[in-house]
Amino acid sequence: MAKKTKKVIRILLFLGTIMSFYFVPWPIVTAWIEPLPNNIQKQVDKATDYGFDGIVVCVNKTGNQSQFYTSGYKNRENKIPADPNALFKIASVSKLYVAVAIAKLVRDGKLSLEKTLSDYLPELNDRIEYSNKITLQMLVKHRSGIPNFTDTYMYWAAPKESEDEQLALVLDQPANFKPDEDYEYSNTNYLLLGRIMNQVLGHDKFDYIQREILNPLNLKHTFASIQAVNIDNVMSGYYVGYNTDLKTNNMGSMLSTAGDLSTFIRALNDGSVFRDKKEQEIYSSIYKYEHTGLIPGYQTIAKYHKDIDTVVIQFTNTVNFDGYNWNMSEIMYNAIVKILKKKN
Numbered sequence: 001m002a003k004k005t006k007k008v009i010r011i012l013l014f015l016g017t018i019m020s021f022y023f024v025p026w027p028i029v030t031a032w033i034e035p036l037p038n039n040i041q042k043q044v045d046k047a048t049d050y051g052f053d054g055i056v057v058c059v060n061k062t063g064n065q066s067q068f069y070t071s072g073y074k075n076r077e078n079k080i081p082a083d084p085n086a087l088f089k090i091a092s093v094s095k096l097y098v099a100v101a102i103a104k105l106v107r108d109g110k111l112s113l114e115k116t117l118s119d120y121l122p123e124l125n126d127r128i129e130y131s132n133k134i135t136l137q138m139l140v141k142h143r144s145g146i147p148n149f150t151d152t153y154m155y156w157a158a159p160k161e162s163e164d165e166q167l168a169l170v171l172d173q174p175a176n177f178k179p180d181e182d183y184e185y186s187n188t189n190y191l192l193l194g195r196i197m198n199q200v201l202g203h204d205k206f207d208y209i210q211r212e213i214l215n216p217l218n219l220k221h222t223f224a225s226i227q228a229v230n231i232d233n234v235m236s237g238y239y240v241g242y243n244t245d246l247k248t249n250n251m252g253s254m255l256s257t258a259g260d261l262s263t264f265i266r267a268l269n270d271g272s273v274f275r276d277k278k279e280q281e282i283y284s285s286i287y288k289y290e291h292t293g294l295i296p297g298y299q300t301i302a303k304y305h306k307d308i309d310t311v312v313i314q315f316t317n318t319v320n321f322d323g324y325n326w327n328m329s330e331i332m333y334n335a336i337v338k339i340l341k342k343k344n
Contacts, residue, residue, distance in 0.1 A: 036339055043335050044069040050328040052316045053238050054082040057336060058258035060266055060311035066259050075236040077245065086235040087221065087255040088315045089247075090300050091293030094254040095190050097209050097264070099287035100273055102140055102193065104212055107279040110200055113137035113286065117144075120196040129175040136196070138179050139189040140286045145175035148186035156296055156321065161250050163191055206254075217267050221257040226250050237297020240320040246297035253295060258313045261302055265290070265311045269304040294319065299326060301333045308344045312337055 037043050040059065047055040054072035061067070068084035105111040117139070118125045118132040125131050134144045149155065149169040160166045170188055177184070197205040206224040214222050223229050227250065234255065237246040256264075267273040269289050274280040293300035301314045314336070316329045 036335055036342070038339075040069050040336055040339055041071075043332070043339060044071045047071040047316070047332070050332055051240075051325055052318045052328070052332075054235065054317045055332070056082055056084055056086065056088070056235070056258050056313075056315040058084070058262045058311075058313040059336075059340065060259075060262035060313070062309045064263060064266055066262055068258065073236070075245070076238070077236075083235070085221075085233075085257055085259070087223070087229055087233050087257060088235050088300065088317075089226070089237065089251065089253040089293075089295060089298040090256050090261060090302075091251075091253050091295040091298055092187070093256075093261070093291045093293040093300050093302050096268060096287070096289075096291050096302075097213060097254065098190055098193060098197075098205070099140055100213055100268065100283060101197065101205065101209050102136070103279055103283035103286065104275070105197070105200065105208075106282050107275070111136060111196070113140075113282075117192065120199065121192065124171075124192075127171040129173075130179050133179045135179070136193070137286055139193050141183075142185050142189055143180045143183055144186065144189055145177040145179055145182070145184070146170065146186055146188045146192070147173050147176055148184070148188055149191070150187050159249070159251055159296075161252070163194070163252070166191060166252075213264075213273060217263055217273065219256075219260045219263060221260045222264070223255045225252060226255065229255055235298075235315065235317050238318045239296045240318065240325065249296070251295050253293075253298070258315055261300075262311045262313045265302050265304050265313070269306070269311075294326065296321075299329050301329065305337060305340075308341055310340055310344075312340070 040057065044055055044057055052072060053076045054074055055070065057069040059067045070082035070084050072082050074080045074083045074086050102111060106113055113136050115136055116132055117128065117134045128146060130145065138144045147170040149166045152169045167188070194205050197208065201208055226234065226248065231248060234247045239246060271280050274283065290303040297317060297319055299316045299319055304311045312333065314329065314333045319325050
């Protein structure tokens, strides 16, 4: 009887193993284990195999010298090739610009990291839990506990275009945790920081970003939103299984070319975006030096690699939210970095 039981168990384990192969994401496994090509363009040319309609890569080396690599389409309907100078919705990468602006305003004494949400936006005192204990620093560092409005039910099925509508989704909701007791990424934090900046400055925060960050770095191809650009200059964005071009959708995202973004990331990491050491120290205490971005149709990876003194920016314009496309974009990005390190 014991022998029969063992045999049945072995058969079940074998069948389970066979069945598990059916659920393995083979394209991801294949892309991960295949040999690296000997140059970046050959790797970028795999974009369509990875499931991307188009890709733009900028490699910014020592001396702020940029090289561009593209494959696929800027617009697939009209078969327009991917353009290294196309504008791209950089989504959450814009938080880096906001955090730098916050550091500058704190340095100038116009903002205080220790003041609370209630101090700056008292009208929200009874609408956001613990608003009298959530400091500006907690908002910047994603330690506020305020729920993320983009995590609300079916948000991306019909994204809100106005900040008032976005904020309304989380007003009067319980906090996810008490202030500074945990970390949780929340777009609501930066929505509120934007409101605070607008109020303190007396004008739109992007005007300040333009004046204090973009202009000194000569970044002429970075914009506040889709409403500020010629739509023909924007790379199309696609969601898997959805045929409509998403580039005209206003999701509140900043836009930039890969070249502009690479210059900003280098300036952030070499310190030239800051006016002095004190300003840089303030920034280092509140935020990070690299970022990724993800909204329907647009994925961005923006990082500086100190060991090879190189910034690598990657834009891919095909998205789904089940993780597959993001995994493939990371595999593509990591392969590009490996090729660069091999050649360095």
